[in-house]
Amino acid sequence: MMSHVMNPDETPKSIFTALKYPNFRRLWISSIISSVSDQVFPICATMVLLGQKSEALAISLLLSLRVIAYLIFSPLGGVFADRLSRMRIIQGGLLLRSLLCFQLFFFGHTPTLLRLSITVFIMGVIEAGTGPAGAAIIPDLVDRDVLQSANALRAVTGRIASISGPGIAVALVALTSPRSGFLFTAVGLLLAPLALRGLKLSFAERGPHSPFRQELTQGYQFVKRTRWMLPVMICIALQTSVLFGAEMVLLPIITTREFGTASVYPMAIMSLSLGSLITAAFASRLRTKYPGRWSFAAWSLIVFLLIALIFPISPIFVIICYFIGGAATEPMGVLWQTAIQKNAPGEIRARVMSFDSMVSSALMPIGVGLAGPMSRLVGENAYMAGASVIFALLCVLILFVPGVSTFSTPK
Template sequence: MTGARTVLRDGAFLRLWTGTTASGLATWALPFVLGLGVVQGVLTAVELGLALGVRTAGFLAAMPAGGVLADRYSRRTTVAWSGALAAAGSAATALALTGAGGIALLLAGCALAGVGQGACRPAFQALVAEIVDGDRRQEANAAMTFAVRGTTLVAPAMTALVATVLPVSGVTLGITALWVVAAVVPGPGTHRPVPAGPRAGFVAEFTEGLTEARRHPWFLAGLGALTAVIATGYSATGVALPLVSSENYGGSAVLAAALTGYTAGALVGAVIVARWRPVARGRVALAGLAVYAVAPLSLLTPLPVWVVVGAYVVCGIGIELFNVPWFTAVQREVEPSKLARVSSLDFLLSYGLAPLGLALIAPAIEAFGLGSVLLVCAAVSLVGPLLAMLAPGARRFSPESAPGR
């Protein structure tokens, strides 16, 4: 990753990269560690479900607020206080896992951690645009995603290993430390003067972000496609892949191999897109997103293991061919003073609706059968991005490719 190595020589970006990586790892780790709590008998399955539910609720509730505050005040300050909230919530969760405070403290800690996680995401995205100049943002976004994918590839084994010598509450304190890093390490962005006089209310300011998003038809189309793929293709991975791995392959080995292959493919995709600049970058990115249709198709009928794993490797490559140009285009095209709000809308719809897809796919499989549901997931994952290619500006994720320009 020559381009990524170049941008990492910038001290301000290196600090931002470190903080973002720490926050991404901490966000991933909490559900995994709580799952270990069930394995170790510290939590019941019901308590785990409640904890993950309030964490997700906190995440979704804080996302729009984080976008407004990051645009209203300093993005760096927003990162600091949101990271502090997540650290405090993680520390409370660790205390609850020792047996103190009971279920009330556990739920309060997880909810607070979710609030911090949701509030920091749009601020981090906006800080990339403040710290890195336009010519290097694609390399910067590739470096970000490479770090996050890399840590999630090795972190499960590392976390499980640490859990053999530390109680689950001690591992959760490690998550607290990661959030402290995320809050403290990132460097300041550029100075943005705050307009004098009274400001519009919270709802009005968030609505300004919606108005800005509507100015970019390619953004709305791409966000719709991404939301559709996550709600269907990702849900097939989350629910159907474990089922198929157990029933068709006699255990969890294919599940683990496919998920590892997906992450490895994403790493390869980040390396490719760090330097690649296709002319029709928007359509290439949407084609990469459409590749996720391969995942549910690979589960339709028993296939050799290498075919299933290979399908997930290809999906991993495709998703990063979309993610990196997508983030870069949003940072480039959106009005800088509204970037965090538009980014919060992006995360809120795409990843915020993922739990709905997960909740619906299991009943759908029971009602219509696994094969029918997988076919629908594949069709939506393919057709959504293809339709998005027709939107004005979608060819390059830029109004330059709109009709008449």
Template sequence: MTEKATAPSVLKNVAFLRLWTGTTASGLAMWALPFVLGLAVLERSITAVELGVVLATRTVGFLVVVPVAGVLADRHSRRNVVFWSCLTGAVMTPVIALGMGRSLVLMAAAAAIVGAGQAGCRPAFQAMVAEVVPESQRQQANAATTLAIRVTTLAAPSLTALAALLVDARALLIITAALWLAAAFVLPQGTRAPDRTTAQASFAADFLEGLNEARRHPWLLSGLGALTAMVAFGYSATAVLLPVVSRDRYDTEAVLAAATTAYTLGALAGAALIGRWRPKTPGWAALAGLACYGLVPLALLLPVHWFVLIAVYVVAGVGIELFNVPWFTAVQREVEPGKLARVSSLDFLLSFGLAPVGLAFIAPAIDHFGAGVVLGACAVICFAAPAAAALVPSSRGFTRSS
């Protein structure tokens, strides 16, 4: 049985709409950058090697700065942190364009700073939802935000390709800079007063304080562990092996495109569903949704019809948003407001930070053990990690009182 939402629509909240617009604009700029640089390769403005270096340095910039960003967003006005982070992206993105064909070092340095700007935004955006949205509307708000992110993921390649018919990659980078600029200026004022008492503490001490806050919530640590395992093993293995299976088993790249699109469409459906659905045991329902991703490596392992593989990707997409939205909502509700950005930065650091590590180990593991063994092991991990997290008593409702 479930309970129906009775809260008024979050879309009537002007402050949230401004926050949502800023999140969407920055997300579109973030997701468009790899496709714009890919077009630059096709234009021969940069090489494939240079593309890899630039994207890698952007990731490094993100991972290095995200712990600091959480501390800054808890110490200072979160709106100001987002403003300066977005402004950084707006200023440095054209520098990437300036370096095309001239200096790989300049491009890589600019990309690292853009990644740092992205890192500055993420924890502050999450914490600002708790500032401008009442608790009764936060699940709607997080669902609306993730809907925007998924639409952005789906639309960014197409919009970039269409724009490329009119302008070159350098001009497209200027357009993404304009998106960063729009995100910087559209944000609402937050309601939380900055915590001046922590200004004298070191960044390490402040981050450790956020870590201690996370440790106060056993469901959070177990859920974060399950999410990290799924991203590091499930996402990494399927990202490497889906193109191989598409080519070797189905003899067409169309299955690769269809599967990735199906995942995004499933996520859109999942976000729309969880925006209104209130499970009686939200934590267990969320972890069950997370476990759905285990079906993907199984479908890649077994000789299933391509239609089954596509359907599995839809189910996995639905499941990931059945996890994400209640997860973000619970973090915003349960974590002490003054430490929310630091806990969110820990979330991003582990769940996304270990993804490159997983990718680095998957290819050697496939060479040593074989694709079948790797897919089977990753499927077991994707099922077992959420199941283990569900054994923590407080995971039932993603609250210490459950």
């Protein structure tokens, strides 16, 4: 339905249109390899700790270290990506993470919690340094009117990795040992930069550098001046914290309790990924004068994730709701990413995108931390109902901010 509201100066592009650009094609192949490898690592690391009979708190802290490192260091990554060659940053980051995984496999016996924690934190720092470059480089590889196609294809790649990666990890653990996942990840991250060989992208000097402290805040200053951008970032941060914080904590608890099996939990996650995959595949063809309005309209349907948990009628009902919730995510993901890439000047694009990434994730630990205590205080259903109402209201209220409906500054 969205595709009927057309922007007259652009025509719909196939999701594969971006692959006609050789440079983007090389980056895409590299991202497939690295994305699948990245999905294998955390599962195998968790399996290692489970084999050591580590407590749930230890596993939770290990997995959160990567996010914490990213939140702390992503602004620095944005500065470096705007100062240096983005391609070299991407290649260097892949190689460094590969070396970290190789050392887990080859040196010593099964890695301890401390060694794993240090490795995961360093990997998070490296990802913070390279992530902004990966997002900001897309407009350097394709034409402006193909950005949406490129972002949609990247979203599809991520969803395929989120489905296939865990399957590969489970197979590796079943056939060999969790440590083999570290070797698989290391080899994948080593091959990924090789796929970038031949990518011809000249490093354009981006003008004289300002003092580092000033450059560190330039992304924020641009977002602040672009008055519709900061409200959207804050809105999404609040929404993801409130809804996904509750969903992440309560999904395994409620489904296991209600259905007497833990199998519904991974099936729901796979259904969510499948829904996201399907809409991401079509997102490249969405052309509308009001991308913000359509994005938040679709985004509002994510409340189906909590509806499934408030009314856990049957496993099938939960799985269907998660499919709908997953399908609701990608219009926002693709259109919002494209809007930032089109509006942010090339010389500060990485800093703007790193600021967006930092803000969108900043409140998630709070949401996850509050879910358990609040559920006990007011009851699970009451807490999830409240979270759903807040999420839906924010989807409506944000549209009253000038520029949000079109993801552009009003003339």
